[in-house]
Amino acid sequence: MAFVLETAGALLPASDLDPDDLDDLSPEELEQLAAPWPVRWLYPPEEGDPDRVVYLFCGPGGLDVGVREVLGHQLDTIGVEFNKDASATARAAGFRRIVMDVRDLDPRHPALRWVRGLIVTAPCQCWTPAGKRAGQDPRNQELLLDVFTAAFEATFGHWHDSGPCEWEGECLICDDPEWDGYGGFTGPLLTLDEVRAPIAQMTDERIGLIAEVLIWSLSLTAQWDNLRWLAMEQSSALPELVLDGLREELWSADWCSAEYRVLDAVDYGLASRRKRVFLMAARHSYVDLDALTPKAPMPTTTAAEALGWPExxxxxxxxxxxxxxxxxxxxxxxxxxxxxxxxxxxxEHDKDRRFSLDEAALLVGFRPGYPWTGSRSSCTQQIGDVVAPPMGGVVIGSLLGLDWEPRLRAYLAQLYPTTAGRPAHALAA
Incomplete structure (x- = not known):
């Protein structure tokens, strides 16, 4: 195995698999090698192919809808989602899903060699006022930051200058027989199981799921260095201490830029309030947070106007x-x-008049007829947790340098035709 001792890229053992060797494998062997990812991901993309994207905790497809229907943009996205109903919903809508626990997958899998984008929308109940807010406990946060540090040690390790280091026998630099004496990263010092071990001490293990942002982004960066961008959505109640911890580890891994901002979907034309924090990071460029601001106020739509209800x-x-x-x-x-x-x-005046699934989904930005799958409770849980499609379009569009605003206005005009073209100030009252 070969090691390239740079500040980023190939710090983990490089795969012995050469794409040319794949021609010698049978279709069955290729499927076994690639599983659970598609066989075509074992091969390098051709010029002009859409970015390959891994989407963790992807749910029923809200952000996917934002990319496909709001932006009209194509990404080669494969989502990982443990909830079977949410995965069935997404598949029925035409999105690809792997039904597994994210933690059971290896981010260093050879099929992920050419992944360029990573999206993570981990469950938020442990942070929000609607939940038990276990994530706000100082001890849980201390453990979480320890996991962040460990994620770096499991991928990049530690930086040391010239001369042998204390990790003799484990350091990829001074243990290299051809080492020239220059400093660099030691390489991995922990396993991913060891990284996640402190999570067992937390009062709610869901707190630790946000660490997958770093476990996956740092693993992909250290293994292949083809990852170019990262987007994360989370409750607006996520502490800045945690957000800053994520940014610092990314910066340490030579990511050029990592920024975050709290956005409310109502400011982008949604007929309901939906405040979330979005972290956006870029490997070789600067994130432009100003790109998240529309050039003119978006139209405001009331719930009654969106649903066709009387005043x-x-x-x-x-x-x-x-x-x-x-x-x-x-x-x-x-x-x-x-x-x-x-x-x-x-x-209030008619207890029998409840929301249909289409009505609930329309308020968070889905066109009527989206194929929600499962019991009513399961479907409303999916709707409550989902990334609003307009916000998916805004964030991914901004991150990729796409002009999302005219596309979003066109989408809103179709979604809420009663307010199409009306200025925000005319409806704000």
């Missing part, structure tokens, strides 16, 4: 329970943040 409707979300924020919202404004609980919401 004056109020939606009950909590039955007879009273909270500081009340138990109703007015449909004459954009809807409150949609969660899985929408399955039980109803018109």
């Amino acid at each position: 004056g409707i109020r939606v009950n979300t909590r039955g007879v329970r009273k909270t500081a924020g009340g138990n109703c919202w007015s449909a004459d404004k954009p809807a409150t943040g949609i969660t899985s609980k929408i399955r039980g919401w109803y018109w």
Whole structure:
């Protein structure tokens, strides 16, 4: 095995597999070698082929819809999703899914050699006020940052200057018989199982899922150095301490830029509020956060206008329970943040009038007829957790340097035709 001792790329053992050797394998052997990824990913892409993208915790396809239908852009994306209903929904919509636990896959798989994009939208319940907020516990955050550090040690290791280091027998630099005395990274010092080990001490193991952002991006960078961009979506309640920890490890791995911003989908024309934080990183260029801002205000659509309801409707979300924020919202404004609980919401004056799946999905940016699969509870959970398609288009469009704004306006005009072309100030009141 060969090692290239640079600041990034091929720090992990390079695969002995040469694409030319694949011609000697039978179709069955190729499938076995590539599994669970497609055989064609074992071969280098041809000029003009779309970026190969791995999408972790991809759900029912909201971000995919944003790329395909909002942007009209093509990516060669394969999503990994453990939830069978969400995967079935995405497949019915035409998206490719691997139904597995992300942690059971090896990011150093030879089929991932030419992956250029990584998207991670890990579950957010452990961070949000709607959940138990275990991610806000200082001890859990301390453990999580330890996992971040370990992810770097499992891929790049440590940097040392000239002279033998303390990792004798493990260091890929000073153990190299042809070492010329110059400094560099030691290479991997931990296994990925050792990286994830502290997660078992957390009060909610879902907290540790966000570490897959680094485990996968750093592994792909250290193994092949073909990864070019990264996008992450997470609850807006994600602490800055965690976001800064992610950025620092990426910078240490020679990523040029890693930035984050909290965005509310209602500011991009959605008929409901949906505040999320997006981290965007680029390997060899600078992320332009200004590209996330539309040149002119997007049209505002109320829930009633989006759904074709009469004026004056109020939606009950909590039955007879009273909270500081009340138990109703007015449909004459954009809807409150949609969660899985929408399955039980109803018109205040008519308890039998509940949301259909199409209505719930329309509020988060899906055209009617999206093939939601599973029980009503499962479908509303998917709708509550999904990345809103307009936001997928905005973030991926900005990251790839695409002019997303006219495409988003056209998509919104089809999605909410009653407000098409009307300026935001005319509806804001």
